[in-house]
Each structure stands twice: as structure tokens, then as C-alpha cells.
Amino acid sequence: MNSTAYVKHETAWCPGCGNFSILDTLKSTLEKMGLDPHDVLLVGGIGQAAKTPQYLNTNTFCGLHGRALPPAVAAKIVNPGLTVIINTGDGDSYGEGGNHFLHNIRRNVDVAHFVHDNQVYGLTKGQASPTTMEGMATGAQPEGSMNSPFNPVLLALAAGAGFVARSFSGRPEHLQAMMERAIRYKGYALVDILQNCVSFNKLNTFAWYNSRVQEIDVSHDPTDLMAAMRLAMTFGDQIPIGVLYEQEGPDYHARHSLLQTGHKLVGRGNDPAMVERLMRRMV
Amino acid sequence: MYNLLVGGAAGQGVETTVTTLEYFFKHAGNELFTTRDLMSRIRGGHNFSLIRFGAQLPGGHSEQLDGIIALNQETVDLHLPQLRPEGFLLMDTGIACEDPRALRLDMAQIAKGLGNQRAAGSVAVGAVLKLFGLALDKAGAADVLQKTLDPQHVAINVQAVLAGYDKAPAKFEPQGGPAVGHMLISGNKALSLGALAAGMQFYTAYPMSPATSILEYLAQQAQEAGIVVEQAEDEIAAINMAIGASFAGGRAMTATSGGGFSLMVEALGLAGMAEIPLVVVNAQRPGPVTGLPTRTEQSDLQFIISASQGEFPRMVIALRNHADAFYQTIRAFNMAEKYQIPVVILTDQYLADTTASVPLFDMGKVPPYQPEPAPIEGEYARYRYTDSGISPRRYPGDPQAIVSADSDEHDEHGRIIEDSETRIRMMQKRMGKLDLLAQEVQEPDWLGDENSEVLLVGWGSMHGPLAEAVALLNSRSGRRHAALVFGDLWPLPQKLLRRAADSARTVINVEQNYTGQLARLIRQETGIAMDAGILRYDGRQLTGEEIARRVEKEVQP
Numbered sequence: 082m083n084s085t086a087y088v089k090h091e092t093a094w095c096p097g098c099g100n101f102s103i104l105d106t107l108k109s110t111l112e113k114m115g116l117d118p119h120d121v122l123l124v125g126g127i128g129q130a131a132k133t134p135q136y137l138n139t140n141t142f143c144g145l146h147g148r149a150l151p152p153a154v155a156a157k158i159v160n161p162g163l164t165v166i167i168n169t170g171d172g173d174s175y176g177e178g179g180n181h182f183l184h185n186i187r188r189n190v191d192v193a194h195f196v197h198d199n200q201v202y203g204l205t206k207g208q209a210s211p212t213t214m215e216g217m218a219t220g221a222q223p224e225g226s227m228n229s230p231f232n233p234v235l236l237a238l239a240a241g242a243g244f245v246a247r248s249f250s251g252r253p254e255h256l257q258a259m260m261e262r263a264i265r266y267k268g269y270a271l272v273d274i275l276q277n278c279v280s281f282n283k284l285n286t287f288a289w290y291n292s293r294v295q296e297i298d299v300s301h302d303p304t305d306l307m308a309a310m311r312l313a314m315t316f317g318d319q320i321p322i323g324v325l326y327e328q329e330g331p332d333y334h335a336r337h338s339l340l341q342t343g344h345k346l347v348g349r350g351n352d353p354a355m356v357e358r359l360m361r362r363m364v
Numbered sequence: 365m366y367n368l369l370v371g372g373a374a375g376q377g378v379e380t381t382v383t384t385l386e387y388f389f390k391h392a393g394n395e396l397f398t399t400r401d402l403m404s405r406i407r408g409g410h411n412f413s414l415i416r417f418g419a420q421l422p423g424g425h426s427e428q429l430d431g432i433i434a435l436n437q438e439t440v441d442l443h444l445p446q447l448r449p450e451g452f453l454l455m456d457t458g459i460a461c462e463d464p465r466a467l468r469l470d471m472a473q474i475a476k477g478l479g480n481q482r483a484a485g486s487v488a489v490g491a492v493l494k495l496f497g498l499a500l501d502k503a504g505a506a507d508v509l510q511k512t513l514d515p516q517h518v519a520i521n522v523q524a525v526l527a528g529y530d531k532a533p534a535k536f537e538p539q540g541g542p543a544v545g546h547m548l549i550s551g552n553k554a555l556s557l558g559a560l561a562a563g564m565q566f567y568t569a570y571p572m573s574p575a576t577s578i579l580e581y582l583a584q585q586a587q588e589a590g591i592v593v594e595q596a597e598d599e600i601a602a603i604n605m606a607i608g609a610s611f612a613g614g615r616a617m618t619a620t621s622g623g624g625f626s627l628m629v630e631a632l633g634l635a636g637m638a639e640i641p642l643v644v645v646n647a648q649r650p651g652p653v654t655g656l657p658t659r660t661e662q663s664d665l666q667f668i669i670s671a672s673q674g675e676f677p678r679m680v681i682a683l684r685n686h687a688d689a690f691y692q693t694i695r696a697f698n699m700a701e702k703y704q705i706p707v708v709i710l711t712d713q714y715l716a717d718t719t720a721s722v723p724l725f726d727m728g729k730v731p732p733y734q735p736e737p738a739p740i741e742g743e744y745a746r747y748r749y750t751d752s753g754i755s756p757r758r759y760p761g762d763p764q765a766i767v768s769a770d771s772d773e774h775d776e777h778g779r780i781i782e783d784s785e786t787r788i789r790m791m792q793k794r795m796g797k798l799d800l801l802a803q804e805v806q807e808p809d810w811l812g813d814e815n816s817e818v819l820l821v822g823w824g825s826m827h828g829p830l831a832e833a834v835a836l837l838n839s840r841s842g843r844r845h846a847a848l849v850f851g852d853l854w855p856l857p858q859k860l861l862r863r864a865a866d867s868a869r870t871v872i873n874v875e876q877n878y879t880g881q882l883a884r885l886i887r888q889e890t891g892i893a894m895d896a897g898i899l900r901y902d903g904r905q906l907t908g909e910e911i912a913r914r915v916e917k918e919v920q921p
Binding site for chain 2: 090093117118119120122124127132135138139140141142143144145148150151152153154155156157158159160162163180181183184188337338339340344346347348349350351352353355356357358359360361363364
């Protein structure tokens with residue numbers, strides 16, 4: 082795979098945005114893994130992060146706000162040959178798309194979900210997101226956000242996700258390792274990527290994250306759910322980054338009685354004899 | 365034709381008794397049409413089914429009853445006034461009724477004597493077969509009951525049917541008919557078979573009456589049909605999954621009722637904008653909001669033709685009967701695929717839940733559209749400008765093509781744009797499909813005489829009742845009546861309508877809604893105004909008799 086396989090297009094992000102690093106890391110991860118752009122499907126919802134698929138020359142689907150997961154998992158269900166990766170933001174994934182987040186953990190289709198988590202709404206110019214810290218003042222929350230922030234990695238663990246990781250856009254090598262492990266993981270894999278927003282989040286800045294993130298110690302057993310939950314709950318003066326939890330298990334295709342046999346859906350054509358049989362059963 | 369009502373509380377076995385009777389009537393060759401009137405509850409309440417049967421296939425039910433099987437007191441109290449003078453009321457000894465037409469049969473006791481009280485329904489079935497003059501022997505009874513019961517229950521129920529048969533008098537002449545080899549099929553099952561015949565590979569839905577039976581039927585056939593059926597976490601997920609599957613090359617459908625469709629609206633626009641083939645079924649029930657969950661209405665037409673922000677091409681097809689449910693569903697997939705648009709199928713609770721005897725569908729009649737992959741010249745562009753506005757489709761995973769879809773306005777490659785020139789070209793590319801669809805639409809069914817003085821106009825499941833109304837009116841009036849019944853509704857076919865409206869003196873819309881939504885659509889598209897409207901919105905389907913009565917009353921001679 083040559084390094085120009087994933088051509089980049091001009092972006093619409095602010096200078097200094099954490100998305101640049103995430104985009105570059107995604108590109109280098111796909112190239113390092115030797116994935117053919119024809120076999121990769123990048124899916125986004127709506128938002129600044131959700132524009133990421135637009136900027137790489139591969140198959141892309143940019144649908145509706147909050148609705149990145151449903152089309153992504155359905156594309157994977159009908160064509161398991163695709164490597165399906167979702168890039169979208171904290172508002173899209175945890176706010177508007179919260180129900181899909183919960184239930185696709187249960188569905189466990191083999192997709193990688195990269196959430197660009199800058200703890201604020203970017204595209205709509207700076208309102209509180211589900212992960213905005215309590216007390217942060219915004220245009221829509223002038224007295225500070227009253228609501229407790231949502232802990233996406235803790236929630237994913239509680240809901241039974243088999244792969245949960247946290248990383249930071251300011252640590253591209255770490256991020257690349259997380260992306261690669263998530264893509265290789267067989268099943269739904271969440272990487273919550275902390276990311277600075279230079280325009281609208283003056284609290285959780287690059288320096289704020291950079292002074293707090295700490296790679297998880299090698300002694301951590303990623304199959305230990307309770308240990309993973311303790312790490313997930315650590316988010317303050319220290320923020321552990323790395324794979325919190327990884328447990329192998331059957332994904333959607335492995336659980337599905339038909340798909341586990343390698344049954345192909347796309348290009349099957351129709352089967353008049355089957356319909357004929359079903360009709361005769363109603364006589 | 366005869367009409368039989370079976371009524372009881374939920375959980376009393378009305379449905380089992382009805383299904384068994386249906387198979388016995390069909391076994392005798394009778395065509396039949398069974399409507400279900402259910403309350404939205406699992407136990408108790410009052411449910412009934414109406415079986416209309418005879419030598420010809422009826423398209424609706426009738427208010428006049430030849431027989432009633434009452435499993436509870438409420439059935440007697442509510443329906444006795446509908447019983448014809450020569451009709452019968454069959455009931456267990458525990459139910460009070462002074463009417464001389466009442467036939468008391470100790471069904472529970474007879475069944476108990478045979479060894480299983482739960483066979484009481486079969487005693488009633490046997491009695492009814494005798495009352496309607498049908499022949500019955502042990503082998504025939506076993507044949508039929510094998511289709512409706514688990515094997516271990518067949519023998520005792522054969523005895524119960526024969527015991528009931530012996531205890532009842534013969535009352536009516538048998539009618540016979542051609543239906544022995546026909547299917548007994550509900551509207552939703554016919555629709556589901558149509559989807560399978562069209563080559564659907566992925567079905568997803570969130571349960572909602574009256575669309576749920578599509579989900580259940582398809583899920584039960586999924587293994588054999590080689591398809592995936594996925595229950596979604598909500599209707600938004602369902603339609604977005606169907607779009608994602610279709611984008612990736614899997615033919616996909618979702619179904620819901622009005623409440624669920626309300627949640628799907630934004631994504632309907634996505635299918636239009638991103639030019640992704642999609643079939644959505646909206647099985648109507650009375651709204652607004654939860655409305656009357658288990659009943660029927662035709663009140664979503666105006667909503668469906670305009671649902672979602674912005675402008676994009678779509679097609680809306682209403683199903684008129686069981687055959688339509690099969691063939692038009694295949695056609696919906698074909699139209700979606702050919703024009704890369706969303707197609708909405710409108711059905712309603714009445715058709716969805718009604719079972720009818722229908723000949724096996726002809727698999728050759730509407731061949732599924734299977735386009736050859738178009739050759740790629742130069743770099744593939746998903747939204748390549750073409751003369752027709754339809755760009756060659758490829759799927760992700762194709763070694764020759766990079767495929768992109770976007771809900772933003774986009775260029776030929778599917779990348780975001782904001783410039784005026786591309787926006788205008790892309791709008792024209794998409795909206796131009798409406799002109800192509802206008803060439804494809806099917807004219808409404810014409811029932812009755814050419815050059816009629818009174819023209820009735822309806823759509824969807826009004827087909828059967830309107831056919832009966834026209835026949836009744838023409839048999840008892842000097843005026844000539846006809847009906848136009850629309851299947852395709854958007855774009856609205858206009859040729860036949862303009863011609864018929866020109867020659868008729870009076871045009872009347874007949875619809876299951878309050879505002880006359882088809883009338884409004886016709887006026888909007890053609891300027892033709894109705895002279896009167898026959899509307900019903902209590903969740904119960906108009907009958908041919910009621911339409912005829914109201915036409916006679918409302919239309920001045």
C-alpha cells in the first residue's frame with residue numbers, strides 16, 4: 082500500500098483543531114494496516130467531527146445527525162467484507178444518537194466507533210454537549226452547564242461493550258495504536274478520543290488534556306471489567322488513556338444462524354422457487 | 365354469499381375458531397374474506413371476526429349476518445340486531461338470550477366429555493358447517509385440522525367437529541366455489557411475499573400495529589428466505605439501517621404505522637437526497653398520535669406525500685387488495701431501484717389484517733428489476749450527471765469504484781459543496797425524476813360503466829367496498845354509477861380522472877378520514893372539485909352497503 086492511497090481533501094476545520102491530528106492518524110492507521118480504500122467505509126453523522134469521512138478518498142456515508150451507527154452497522158451486516166469505521170462527535174454519538182449507541186453495543190456488529198470527544202458542540206458554535214463539564218458557561222448555558230456530564234466509557238462498559246478505549250488527539254502514536262486495535266477487534270469497538278476545541282471549549286484545552294492524560298499501566302488486565310470500570314471513572318486531575326477493556330466474544334455475524342455460515346446477502350438476486358414454496362404453505 | 369360473525373373476549377379462542385372455519389370453508393371451495401375487529405388488549409374486552417364466504421371473492425365485509433357464534437354475552441348483546449330474520453345464533457348454554465333464532469349447544473360439556481374442554485371451539489365449528497350445509501367426513505376434517513392444529517390435538521378436535529356437526533340442523537344451501545387450491549393470506553403476508561419476490565435481502569422494523577405482522581412473518585421465514593431481519597431499537601434506527609443496507613447493495617425495506625413514520629421522516633429525505641433506493645411501508649391506523657391502535661383509517665395520505673423538509677422525488681403507492689399487496693410491493697422495489705428514490709407503500713389496518721382466499725401469485729407478472737452494473741468511464745462518480753438524472757449505481761467494496769453518499773448538497777463525487785451552480789444542477793437532476801415517474805404511474809382502476817352520471821373516487825382498501833357499492837347502486841337505480849380507485853397516488857395519475865370527471869354529473873370522494881385527503885390532492889393537482897364526500901373516521905371500514913345507502917341519501921336525484 083503506498084502512502085498516497087488515502088488522498089486527503091481540503092478541510093473546513095479551524096486552525097489548531099484536534100480533528101487534524103485525528104484525521105492524519107486515521108489515514109496513517111489505514112495505510113499501515115494495508116487496507117484498500119475500496120474495502121473501507123467511513124461513516125459520519127453531522128458535526129465537525131462527522132466531516133472526517135469527507136476528507137479521505139475512500140467509500141463514505143455522511144447521513145443524519147445522531148444517526149451514524151444504524152447505517153454503518155447495516156452496511157456491515159449486508160457486506161461483511163467492508164471495514165466499517167464511524168467518525169463522529171460527542172454530540173452526535175452520545176446526545177442525538179444516544180439510543181443507537183446503547184443498542185449497537187448490544188447488537189455487537191463488527192465496526193469501530195471513533196468518537197471525537199471535545200466536550201462541546203462545535204458546528205452549532207459552542208453549546209453544552211453530553212460530556213461538557215458541570216459549570217462550564219456557554220452561549221446556551223450562560224450560568225454554566227447544570228447537568229452532570231455523561232461518562233461514555235463507563236456507560237459502554239456497563240452496557241456490555243467488548244472493546245472500550247480512551248485516547249487523546251495530542252498523542253498520535255497512542256491514538257494510532259488504539260485505532261488499529263479497535264479496527265482489528267471483532268465486534269463493536271469504542272474509542273473515546275479526547276480532543277481540544279480551539280474555538281468553543283476554553284476549559285478543556287490542549288494543555289488541560291495534555292497535563293492530565295496518562296497511559297494506562299501495563300499491569301492493567303484489560304479483561305478485568307471491574308478494573309476497567311475504575312479506570313473509566315477516573316476523569317479529573319488524571320485521565321487514564323489506553324485500552325480499558327477488551328474481551329473476545331461472538332459478534333453479530335457469529336451469533337446469526339445464517340450469517341455465521343458465510344451466507345452472502347449482496348448480489349444474491351431473487352429466489353422465485355423459495356417464494357413459490359412459501360405460497361404453497363398457505364394453501 | 366354468507367356472513368358469519370365469531371365474537372368473544374380476548375383469550376377465549378376466537379382466532380383459532382375463525383382460522384379453523386376459514387380452512388373448512390376453503391376446503392369446500394368457498395372464496396372468503398375475513399376481517400378482524402380487535403381491541404388493543406391481550407385478555408378480555410370484546411373481539412370479533414367476520415367471515416364472508418361464497419362462490420365469489422368478496423372485497424369487503426357486510427353488516428348483515430347469517431350466523432353468529434357467541435363465545436360471550438357481549439357478542440349477543442352487540443350483534444343480535446345485525447342478524448337476518450332467517451339467521452342463527454349459536455351459543456353455549458351459559459349465555460342468556462330469548463331470541464327464537466338462538467341455538468343452544470353445550471359445547472364445553474361435549475368437549476369435556478371427549479376429554480378436553482379446549483376443543484369446545486371445534487364443536488361450534490362442526491355445528492356451523494352443518495348449518496351452512498357443508499358436507500363433512502372424518503378424513504376431510506382431519507385434513508383441514510392438520511393445517512391449523514398441532515399434531516397431538518388433531519384427533520380429539522376431529523371428534524369434536526363431528527360431534528358438533530351431528531347436533532346441529534342443516535339450514536342453508538352450500539355455495540361451493542373455486543378456492544380449494546387458493547392461499548389463505550392476509551394483506552401483510554401478501555406484502556411480505558412481494559418483498560421476498562422482489563429480492564429483498566434486509567428487513568428491519570420496530571414493532572407497531574398494524575405493521576408488526578410483517579416483521580413477525582418475515583422473521584419466521586428469514587432462514588429459509590436467506591435474508592436478515594433485524595428488530596431496530598426505534599423507527600429512526602430502522603429507516604437509517606434500511607438506508608445503510610441499501611447503500612451497501614442490500615435491497616432493504618422497513619415498515620411501520622403513522623407514529624413510527626413520523627420518526628422516520630428526516631431519513632426519508634436522506635434517501636431522496638442521497639439517491640438511495642428505499643421501500644417504506646406505512647400501515648395506517650386512526651391518528652393523531654396513538655389514536656385507535658387496532659383499527660383502520662386512511663388519514664396519512666397528505667402527510668406521506670409531503671413528509672420531510674425540502675423537496676425531493678418520491679413515489680407513493682396505496683395497496684387496494686391482496687393481489688396488489690404482492691404485485692405492487694415488487695413494483696415498489698423496482699421503482700425505488702430504477703429511479704434511486706424512496707417509495708412509500710400505503711396500506712391500512714383493514715387490508716393488513718384481513719385474510720382472503722387468493723390464487724397463488726404469478727411470479728412472472730412483475731419481474732424484479734435487476735440492472736446490470738453500468739460500465740464505468742473514467743473515474744467513478746456516484747452522482748454523475750446523466751441525461752435521465754439517474755447515475756449508475758455501484759456499492760462500497762467494488763474494486764473499480766469509490767462510492768460516497770452525503771446528506772449535504774454535494775457534487776458528482778458526493779462531496780460537500782455550497783456553490784450555486786452545483787446546487788441548481790443537482791436539484792434539477794433529482795427533481796427531474798418526477799417527470800419520469802409521471803410517465804410510469806398507473807391509472808386508477810375503473811369499476812362500473814363508462815360515461816357514468818355518478819363517479820365515486822377512492823383509494824387503497826376502499827377498492828372492495830366501492831366495487832360492491834357500484835354494483836348495488838347500478839342494480840337498484842336508474843342512474844349509472846362508476847368508481848375510480850387509485851393505487852398510485854404520487855405522482856397523481858390524471859388521465860383517466862380528467863376524462864371520467866368530465867363526463868360525470870356528480871363526483872363523490874369516498875375515504876376513511878375526516879378531511880377528504882384524496883379530494884384535496886385531486887383539487888391541488890387538477891383543479892377538479894368534488895361535489896360531495898362520503899367519509900368515515902371511527903376506525904371501522906365502510907361497507908359497500910353503507911356507501912350505497914349514503915350515495916342514495918346524499919346525492920339528489
